[in-house]
Amino acid sequence: MMSRDDPTRRSFERYTGPPMTLGNMRPNRIHSLDAWCLARGCNRHSVVDVNALPDDVPVPSIGPRLRCACIGHLGADARPNRSEYRAPGMGRR
Numbered sequence: 622m623m624s625r626d627d628p629t630r631r632s633f634e635r636y637t638g639p640p641m642t643l644g645n646m647r648p649n650r651i652h653s654l655d656a657w658c659l660a661r662g663c664n665r666h667s668v669v670d671v672n673a674l675p676d677d678v679p680v681p682s683i684g685p686r687l688r689c690a691c692i693g694h695l696g697a698d699a700r701p702n703r704s705e706y707r708a709p710g711m712g713r714r
């Protein structure tokens with residue numbers, strides 16, 4: 622009989638831990654998200670300012686609410702804007 626206890630798959634599922642929130646990324650001085658439109662063939666990139674949103678908003682919850690300018694497509698892949706990241710002690714003000 623086939624085993625469903627595949628260790629590769631199990632570790633992959635375990636990766637879906639608690640989602641990063643805006644509060645988690647603010648200590649890294651990231652105040653915006655990189656977003657890519659999920660419309661087929663669009664993939665337009667935009668930077669979304671999230672300063673107005675509260676700390677407890679999970680980052681993955683924002684993408685589906687974004688509307689692209691292309692065809693008004695609702696839904697984007699949003700993740701913390703790493704170009705804003707400043708490692709502690711390395712940033713210039």
Ligand SMILES: [Zn+2]
Pocket residue numbers: 658659660663664665689690691692694
């Ligand atoms: Zn688009």
